[in-house]
Amino acid sequence: MNISQSLVSTLVFRKLLYDLLDKHSNVCVRFRSLGAMWQPNFMRIIRVTDKGAILNDETINEFVYINDLVDVVQFEIDSRFQEFQPHFHYEVRPLLDENFSFKKSSKN
Numbered sequence: 001m002n003i004s005q006s007l008v009s010t011l012v013f014r015k016l017l018y019d020l021l022d023k024h025s026n027v028c029v030r031f032r033s034l035g036a037m038w039q040p041n042f043m044r045i046i047r048v049t050d051k052g053a054i055l056n057d058e059t060i061n062e063f064v065y066i067n068d069l070v071d072v073v074q075f076e077i078d079s080r081f082q083e084f085q086p087h088f089h090y091e092v093r094p095l096l097d098e099n100f101s102f103k104k105s106s107k108n
Contacts, residue, residue: 031075
């Protein structure tokens with residue numbers, strides 16, 4: 001897999017979480033937030049919001065909250081799902097239009 005295939009936008013990551021939840025998949029996810037270590041266990045998705053998500057770490061029976069998906073810099077899943085491979089570290093990068101709004105310039 002090349003570098004461009006390992007990069008996904010925050011929007012694609014959010015869509016993946018929604019799809020995993022909506023399709024009642026048994027696929028679990030683990031992630032790494034900006035400035036933090038990897039979550040130690042794969043977790044089941046409980047809820048996805050416009051900005052964040054709630055996951056259940058069934059190994060230690062605790063909920064893990066992601067307040068803002070923009071803070072997630074890497075993730076992996078434990079089983080194949082759609083085009084995503086298991087145990088592959090995907091890098092999450094926000095798109096410019098997710099964080100900034102630009103004015104269109106007019107030509108003179």
